[in-house]
Amino acid sequence: MNAPAHDTSVNYLGLELRSPLVPSASPLGAKVESLQEMEESGAGAVVLPSLFEYPLEMRARHPEYYFDEITQAKACLKIPVIASLNASTTAGWASLAARIAEAGADALELNIYQLSLSPEVPAAQVERAYLEVVETVTNAVGIPVSIKLSPYFTNLTGLAKQLREAGASGLVLFNRFYQSDLDLLSMGPGYTLRLSTSAENRLPMRWIALLYQHEIGYLAASTGIRTGADVLKMILSGASVTQLCSILLQRGIPWLKIINEELHDWMEACHITSLRAARGSLSHRCVENPEQLEREEYRKALQGYAKIDVPSWHDEVPLRTEAHHKTPPPVRAA
Numbered sequence: 577m578n579a580p581a582h583d584t585s586v587n588y589l590g591l592e593l594r595s596p597l598v599p600s601a602s603p604l605g606a607k608v609e610s611l612q613e614m615e616e617s618g619a620g621a622v623v624l625p626s627l628f629e630y631p632l633e634m635r636a637r638h639p640e641y642y643f644d645e646i647t648q649a650k651a652c653l654k655i656p657v658i659a660s661l662n663a664s665t666t667a668g669w670a671s672l673a674a675r676i677a678e679a680g681a682d683a684l685e686l687n688i689y690q691l692s693l694s695p696e697v698p699a700a701q702v703e704r705a706y707l708e709v710v711e712t713v714t715n716a717v718g719i720p721v722s723i724k725l726s727p728y729f730t731n732l733t734g735l736a737k738q739l740r741e742a743g744a745s746g747l748v749l750f751n752r753f754y755q756s757d758l759d760l761l762s763m764g765p766g767y768t769l770r771l772s773t774s775a776e777n778r779l780p781m782r783w784i785a786l787l788y789q790h791e792i793g794y795l796a797a798s799t800g801i802r803t804g805a806d807v808l809k810m811i812l813s814g815a816s817v818t819q820l821c822s823i824l825l826q827r828g829i830p831w832l833k834i835i836n837e838e839l840h841d842w843m844e845a846c847h848i849t850s851l852r853a854a855r856g857s858l859s860h861r862c863v864e865n866p867e868q869l870e871r872e873e874y875r876k877a878l879q880g881y882a883k884i885d886v887p888s889w890h891d892e893v894p895l896r897t898e899a900h901h902k903t904p905p906p907v908r909a910a
Contacts (some may be wrong), residue, residue, distance in 0.1 A: 582843045583850040584836075586620065588816040589683045589720035589745050589794050591656045593620030596807060596851060597832055597839075600798055600819035601626045601660040601687065608648050610829060615655050617832035620817065624649065626660040626687045627676070629668040639672060646679035656682040658722075661713075662689060669709055670716040677717040685722045686713060689751055699730050706735070707742045714743030722796065724748040727779055736792045746794030747787070748819065749780040771822035776800035781813050785859040786870075788814025804838025808846070814856040 586596045599605060599614050601623045611622050627642045642659075649657045659681040663669040669686075676684055688709060692702045706723070714721050721743065727750045729735050736747055752772065759766035777800030784795050797810035798819040807818045824831060848854045 581849065582840050583852070584839065584843075586811075586816050586851055586855075587794075588621065588796065589658075589722060591621065591682055591720070593656065593817065594618075595620035595836065596811060596815070596817040597835060598623060598658075598796070598817045598819050599824060599829070599832070600821045601685070602821045602825065604821075604824055604829060606645075608645070608652055611649050611657075612652055613829045614832065615653050617830050618836040619655060619832055621656040621658055621682075622649070622653070623658045623660055623685055623819065624681075626662045627672060629661075629663040629665065629672060639675065643675055643679040646676065646681050650680040650682075658683045658685055660685045660687050660724075662687040663709075666708070666712055669712050673713045673721075674716045677719050681719060683720040683722065683745075684713070684717060685724055685748060686710070687724050687751065689724075689726070703729065703735050703738070707738055710739055710742040710744050720745040722746040722748055722794065724751045724798070726751045726753060727783065728753070732783060733787060733790060733792075736787055737790065740793050744793065746796060746816070747792060748796040748798050749783055749787075750799055752799055771825060772800045772802075773822075774800050774802050774806055777806055777810070781810055784810065784815050785813040788856045788859040802835075804835050804840070804842050807835065807839050808842045808848070811851050811855050812858040814859040816855065 584595050586593050588596075588598075595618055597619050598621045599619055603625060604610055605614070605622055605624050611624075614622050624642075624645065627639060646657060646659055657680070659676045659679075661669070661672055661676060661684060663672055673684060686709060688706055690705070706725075710721065710723060723739055723744050723746075725732075725735075725747055739747065757766035757768055758764075777797070780797045780799055784797055787795060794816045795814055796817045796819055797813075797815040798821075800822075801807060801810065801818045801820050802823040810818045820832070820835070823835070827834075843849070843851075
Protein backbone atom coordinates (compact mmCIF):
# COMPACT_ATOMS: atom_id res chain seq x y z
CA MET A 577 0.00 0.00 0.00
CA ASN A 578 1.39 3.40 -0.98
CA ALA A 579 2.22 5.91 1.74
CA PRO A 580 -0.08 8.97 1.90
CA ALA A 581 1.03 11.92 -0.21
CA HIS A 582 0.94 14.24 2.78
CA ASP A 583 2.31 13.12 6.13
CA THR A 584 0.53 15.14 8.83
CA SER A 585 1.91 13.15 11.75
CA VAL A 586 3.77 15.12 14.44
CA ASN A 587 5.48 14.58 17.76
CA TYR A 588 4.27 16.57 20.75
CA LEU A 589 5.54 16.13 24.32
CA GLY A 590 7.16 12.90 23.17
CA LEU A 591 3.78 11.56 22.00
CA GLU A 592 3.21 10.40 18.44
CA LEU A 593 0.18 12.16 16.93
CA ARG A 594 -1.39 11.46 13.56
CA SER A 595 -2.37 15.11 13.17
CA PRO A 596 -1.45 18.52 14.63
CA LEU A 597 -5.14 19.28 15.26
CA VAL A 598 -5.72 19.17 19.01
CA PRO A 599 -9.02 20.37 20.51
CA SER A 600 -8.06 22.44 23.54
CA ALA A 601 -9.56 22.42 27.02
CA SER A 602 -13.21 23.46 26.73
CA PRO A 603 -16.72 22.29 27.63
CA LEU A 604 -16.73 20.36 24.34
CA GLY A 605 -14.53 17.72 25.92
CA ALA A 606 -16.65 17.15 29.00
CA LYS A 607 -18.27 13.97 27.63
CA VAL A 608 -16.60 10.80 26.39
CA GLU A 609 -18.97 10.76 23.41
CA SER A 610 -17.67 14.18 22.33
CA LEU A 611 -14.08 13.02 22.71
CA GLN A 612 -14.85 10.03 20.50
CA GLU A 613 -16.34 12.39 17.91
CA MET A 614 -13.14 14.43 18.01
CA GLU A 615 -11.12 11.29 17.33
CA GLU A 616 -13.42 10.25 14.48
CA SER A 617 -13.14 13.76 12.98
CA GLY A 618 -9.35 13.58 12.80
CA ALA A 619 -7.99 15.04 16.05
CA GLY A 620 -4.41 14.05 16.84
CA ALA A 621 -4.97 14.28 20.60
CA VAL A 622 -7.49 15.80 23.00
CA VAL A 623 -7.09 18.13 25.96
CA LEU A 624 -9.71 17.57 28.64
CA PRO A 625 -11.48 20.51 30.33
CA SER A 626 -9.44 21.98 33.17
CA LEU A 627 -9.80 20.63 36.69
CA PHE A 628 -9.99 23.66 39.00
CA GLU A 629 -9.05 23.54 42.65
CA TYR A 630 -11.53 25.45 44.82
CA PRO A 631 -11.01 24.16 48.36
CA LEU A 632 -13.83 26.23 49.87
CA GLU A 633 -16.31 26.28 47.00
CA MET A 634 -19.01 23.66 46.63
CA ARG A 635 -19.57 24.57 42.97
CA ALA A 636 -16.31 22.95 41.94
CA ARG A 637 -16.44 19.63 40.11
CA HIS A 638 -15.38 16.86 42.45
CA PRO A 639 -11.90 15.67 41.46
CA GLU A 640 -12.95 12.01 41.60
CA TYR A 641 -15.25 12.58 38.63
CA TYR A 642 -12.37 14.08 36.69
CA PHE A 643 -10.10 11.13 37.39
CA ASP A 644 -12.87 8.75 36.27
CA GLU A 645 -13.27 10.74 33.05
CA ILE A 646 -9.57 10.34 32.31
CA THR A 647 -9.81 6.58 32.83
CA GLN A 648 -12.91 6.35 30.62
CA ALA A 649 -11.33 8.46 27.89
CA LYS A 650 -8.21 6.30 27.86
CA ALA A 651 -10.37 3.17 27.58
CA CYS A 652 -12.36 4.57 24.63
CA LEU A 653 -9.77 6.52 22.64
CA LYS A 654 -6.70 5.50 20.66
CA ILE A 655 -5.31 9.04 20.49
CA PRO A 656 -3.42 10.61 23.45
CA VAL A 657 -5.42 12.13 26.28
CA ILE A 658 -3.97 15.29 27.84
CA ALA A 659 -5.39 16.48 31.16
CA SER A 660 -5.52 20.13 32.22
CA LEU A 661 -5.08 21.44 35.77
CA ASN A 662 -5.54 24.82 37.41
CA ALA A 663 -4.74 24.69 41.12
CA SER A 664 -4.44 27.43 43.72
CA THR A 665 -2.21 25.86 46.37
CA THR A 666 1.12 24.04 46.35
CA ALA A 667 -0.48 20.96 47.89
CA GLY A 668 -3.23 21.09 45.28
CA TRP A 669 -0.82 21.23 42.37
CA ALA A 670 1.13 18.23 43.68
CA SER A 671 -1.71 15.97 44.84
CA LEU A 672 -4.10 16.60 41.95
CA ALA A 673 -1.32 16.22 39.37
CA ALA A 674 -0.29 12.91 40.91
CA ARG A 675 -3.87 11.62 40.82
CA ILE A 676 -4.22 12.72 37.20
CA ALA A 677 -1.12 10.74 36.27
CA GLU A 678 -2.39 7.71 38.20
CA ALA A 679 -5.70 7.90 36.31
CA GLY A 680 -3.80 7.31 33.06
CA ALA A 681 -3.41 10.70 31.37
CA ASP A 682 -0.70 10.68 28.69
CA ALA A 683 0.38 14.23 29.56
CA LEU A 684 -0.61 17.16 31.74
CA GLU A 685 -1.16 20.77 30.74
CA LEU A 686 -0.80 23.30 33.56
CA ASN A 687 -3.33 26.08 33.11
CA ILE A 688 -1.59 28.72 35.23
CA TYR A 689 -3.89 31.72 35.14
CA GLN A 690 -2.97 34.32 37.72
CA LEU A 691 -2.41 38.05 37.65
CA SER A 692 -0.36 40.12 40.04
CA LEU A 693 -2.11 43.41 40.71
CA SER A 694 0.16 44.59 43.51
CA PRO A 695 2.70 47.30 42.65
CA GLU A 696 4.88 45.92 45.45
CA VAL A 697 5.47 42.55 43.77
CA PRO A 698 8.47 42.55 41.40
CA ALA A 699 8.29 40.71 38.07
CA ALA A 700 10.93 38.20 39.19
CA GLN A 701 8.70 37.10 42.08
CA VAL A 702 5.77 36.51 39.74
CA GLU A 703 7.92 34.40 37.45
CA ARG A 704 9.34 32.50 40.40
CA ALA A 705 5.81 31.42 41.34
CA TYR A 706 5.43 29.84 37.90
CA LEU A 707 8.73 28.01 38.25
CA GLU A 708 7.78 26.69 41.67
CA VAL A 709 4.53 25.28 40.27
CA VAL A 710 6.41 23.51 37.47
CA GLU A 711 8.99 22.10 39.89
CA THR A 712 6.25 20.92 42.25
CA VAL A 713 4.28 19.15 39.53
CA THR A 714 7.18 17.61 37.62
CA ASN A 715 8.52 16.17 40.89
CA ALA A 716 5.11 14.61 41.55
CA VAL A 717 4.43 13.00 38.15
CA GLY A 718 6.28 10.97 35.57
CA ILE A 719 4.32 12.13 32.51
CA PRO A 720 5.19 15.08 30.22
CA VAL A 721 4.10 18.48 31.48
CA SER A 722 3.31 21.53 29.34
CA ILE A 723 2.65 25.08 30.55
CA LYS A 724 -0.09 27.28 29.15
CA LEU A 725 1.22 30.83 29.39
CA SER A 726 -0.13 34.30 28.85
CA PRO A 727 1.95 36.69 26.70
CA TYR A 728 2.32 39.27 29.47
CA PHE A 729 5.89 38.78 30.61
CA THR A 730 8.82 41.18 30.42
CA ASN A 731 11.19 38.57 28.97
CA LEU A 732 9.18 35.64 27.69
CA THR A 733 12.22 33.99 26.12
CA GLY A 734 14.07 34.02 29.44
CA LEU A 735 11.06 32.66 31.31
CA ALA A 736 10.57 29.92 28.72
CA LYS A 737 14.17 28.82 29.18
CA GLN A 738 13.76 28.71 32.96
CA LEU A 739 10.53 26.72 32.67
CA ARG A 740 12.33 24.22 30.48
CA GLU A 741 15.11 23.91 33.05
CA ALA A 742 12.49 23.48 35.81
CA GLY A 743 11.13 20.40 34.04
CA ALA A 744 8.51 21.60 31.57
CA SER A 745 8.46 19.61 28.33
CA GLY A 746 6.59 22.23 26.32
CA LEU A 747 4.68 25.49 26.20
CA VAL A 748 1.18 26.36 25.00
CA LEU A 749 1.05 29.89 23.59
CA PHE A 750 -1.12 31.62 24.61
CA ASN A 751 -3.69 31.61 27.38
CA ARG A 752 -6.24 34.29 26.55
CA PHE A 753 -6.95 37.08 29.03
CA TYR A 754 -10.76 37.13 29.26
CA GLN A 755 -11.44 40.78 29.96
CA SER A 756 -14.91 41.50 31.28
CA ASP A 757 -17.02 44.14 29.59
CA LEU A 758 -19.26 46.74 31.27
CA ASP A 759 -23.02 46.30 31.30
CA LEU A 760 -24.52 49.78 31.24
CA LEU A 761 -27.99 48.55 32.21
CA SER A 762 -26.83 46.86 35.40
CA MET A 763 -23.92 49.28 35.89
CA GLY A 764 -21.66 46.32 36.55
CA PRO A 765 -19.36 43.90 34.77
CA GLY A 766 -20.68 42.12 31.70
CA TYR A 767 -19.50 38.53 31.40
CA THR A 768 -19.69 37.73 27.72
CA LEU A 769 -17.24 35.35 26.06
CA ARG A 770 -15.65 36.68 22.88
CA LEU A 771 -14.45 33.89 20.63
CA SER A 772 -11.07 34.31 18.96
CA THR A 773 -10.52 35.11 15.28
CA SER A 774 -7.67 34.34 12.89
CA ALA A 775 -6.49 37.93 13.29
CA GLU A 776 -5.43 37.07 16.84
CA ASN A 777 -3.08 34.24 15.90
CA ARG A 778 -0.26 36.52 14.81
CA LEU A 779 0.86 36.96 18.42
CA PRO A 780 1.40 33.25 19.14
CA MET A 781 2.78 32.71 15.64
CA ARG A 782 5.38 35.43 16.16
CA TRP A 783 6.49 34.18 19.56
CA ILE A 784 6.61 30.57 18.42
CA ALA A 785 8.91 31.60 15.57
CA LEU A 786 11.13 33.48 18.00
CA LEU A 787 11.24 30.71 20.61
CA TYR A 788 11.81 27.89 18.12
CA GLN A 789 15.42 28.93 17.53
CA HIS A 790 16.20 28.64 21.26
CA GLU A 791 15.14 24.97 21.40
CA ILE A 792 12.81 25.66 24.32
CA GLY A 793 10.96 22.37 23.84
CA TYR A 794 7.65 21.45 22.28
CA LEU A 795 5.49 24.41 21.29
CA ALA A 796 1.72 24.36 20.91
CA ALA A 797 -0.06 27.23 19.17
CA SER A 798 -3.31 28.41 20.73
CA THR A 799 -5.71 31.32 19.99
CA GLY A 800 -7.16 32.10 16.57
CA ILE A 801 -6.51 28.74 14.89
CA ARG A 802 -9.51 28.39 12.58
CA THR A 803 -8.37 27.18 9.15
CA GLY A 804 -5.97 24.77 7.54
CA ALA A 805 -3.86 27.75 6.49
CA ASP A 806 -3.64 28.86 10.13
CA VAL A 807 -2.45 25.39 11.11
CA LEU A 808 0.25 25.24 8.44
CA LYS A 809 1.53 28.74 9.29
CA MET A 810 1.98 27.69 12.91
CA ILE A 811 3.85 24.51 11.96
CA LEU A 812 6.15 26.42 9.59
CA SER A 813 6.79 28.90 12.41
CA GLY A 814 7.90 26.11 14.74
CA ALA A 815 4.80 24.76 16.48
CA SER A 816 4.47 21.04 17.02
CA VAL A 817 0.66 21.16 17.27
CA THR A 818 -2.20 23.62 17.10
CA GLN A 819 -4.97 23.80 19.67
CA LEU A 820 -8.49 24.65 18.51
CA CYS A 821 -11.51 25.82 20.47
CA SER A 822 -13.49 28.81 19.15
CA ILE A 823 -14.02 27.43 15.66
CA LEU A 824 -15.31 24.14 17.10
CA LEU A 825 -17.67 25.97 19.45
CA GLN A 826 -19.03 27.85 16.44
CA ARG A 827 -19.05 25.13 13.78
CA GLY A 828 -19.15 21.93 15.78
CA ILE A 829 -16.65 19.14 16.32
CA PRO A 830 -17.01 17.67 12.77
CA TRP A 831 -15.49 20.91 11.43
CA LEU A 832 -12.14 19.29 12.24
CA LYS A 833 -12.59 17.35 9.00
CA ILE A 834 -12.85 20.58 7.01
CA ILE A 835 -9.73 22.01 8.64
CA ASN A 836 -7.85 18.79 7.94
CA GLU A 837 -8.90 18.90 4.27
CA GLU A 838 -7.75 22.53 4.06
CA LEU A 839 -4.42 21.55 5.62
CA HIS A 840 -3.86 18.87 2.97
CA ASP A 841 -4.80 21.34 0.22
CA TRP A 842 -2.29 23.89 1.49
CA MET A 843 0.42 21.28 1.85
CA GLU A 844 -0.20 20.35 -1.77
CA ALA A 845 -0.09 23.99 -2.88
CA CYS A 846 3.14 24.63 -0.94
CA HIS A 847 4.78 21.36 -2.08
CA ILE A 848 5.05 20.11 1.51
CA THR A 849 4.96 16.34 1.99
CA SER A 850 5.78 16.12 5.71
CA LEU A 851 4.89 18.42 8.60
CA ARG A 852 7.77 17.06 10.64
CA ALA A 853 10.26 18.06 7.96
CA ALA A 854 8.59 21.43 7.41
CA ARG A 855 8.34 22.41 11.09
CA GLY A 856 10.13 25.68 11.78
CA SER A 857 11.28 26.19 8.20
CA LEU A 858 9.91 29.74 8.19
CA SER A 859 10.92 30.60 11.75
CA HIS A 860 13.64 33.04 12.70
CA ARG A 861 16.14 30.22 12.97
CA CYS A 862 17.69 31.20 9.65
CA VAL A 863 18.08 34.82 10.73
CA GLU A 864 21.38 35.83 12.31
CA ASN A 865 19.92 38.76 14.22
CA PRO A 866 16.19 38.28 15.01
CA GLU A 867 16.13 41.41 17.23
CA GLN A 868 17.23 43.52 14.28
CA LEU A 869 14.63 41.88 12.05
CA GLU A 870 11.86 42.61 14.54
CA ARG A 871 12.91 46.26 14.71
CA GLU A 872 13.09 46.51 10.92
CA GLU A 873 9.64 44.98 10.47
CA TYR A 874 8.26 47.35 13.11
CA ARG A 875 9.73 50.30 11.20
CA LYS A 876 8.32 49.08 7.88
CA ALA A 877 4.89 48.54 9.41
CA LEU A 878 4.76 52.12 10.69
CA GLN A 879 5.94 53.51 7.38
CA GLY A 880 3.38 51.39 5.60
CA TYR A 881 0.40 53.09 7.22
CA ALA A 882 -0.03 55.28 4.15
CA LYS A 883 -0.68 52.16 2.06
CA ILE A 884 -3.57 51.05 4.25
CA ASP A 885 -7.06 52.04 3.13
CA VAL A 886 -8.33 53.44 6.42
CA PRO A 887 -12.04 54.36 6.35
CA SER A 888 -13.09 57.79 7.50
CA TRP A 889 -14.94 58.24 10.74
CA HIS A 890 -18.19 58.71 8.82
CA ASP A 891 -17.68 55.37 7.07
CA GLU A 892 -16.74 53.57 10.27
CA VAL A 893 -19.53 54.95 12.53
CA PRO A 894 -22.88 55.90 10.97
CA LEU A 895 -24.18 59.34 11.86
CA ARG A 896 -27.15 59.58 14.19
CA THR A 897 -30.35 59.95 12.21
CA GLU A 898 -33.73 61.26 13.23
CA ALA A 899 -34.84 57.67 13.78
CA HIS A 900 -32.12 57.19 16.36
CA HIS A 901 -33.39 60.16 18.34
CA LYS A 902 -36.83 58.57 18.56
CA THR A 903 -35.54 55.43 20.30
CA PRO A 904 -33.34 56.44 23.24
CA PRO A 905 -31.72 53.72 25.35
CA PRO A 906 -33.83 52.39 28.22
CA VAL A 907 -33.66 54.40 31.43
CA ARG A 908 -32.74 52.59 34.62
CA ALA A 909 -35.13 52.93 37.53
CA ALA A 910 -33.90 55.12 40.34
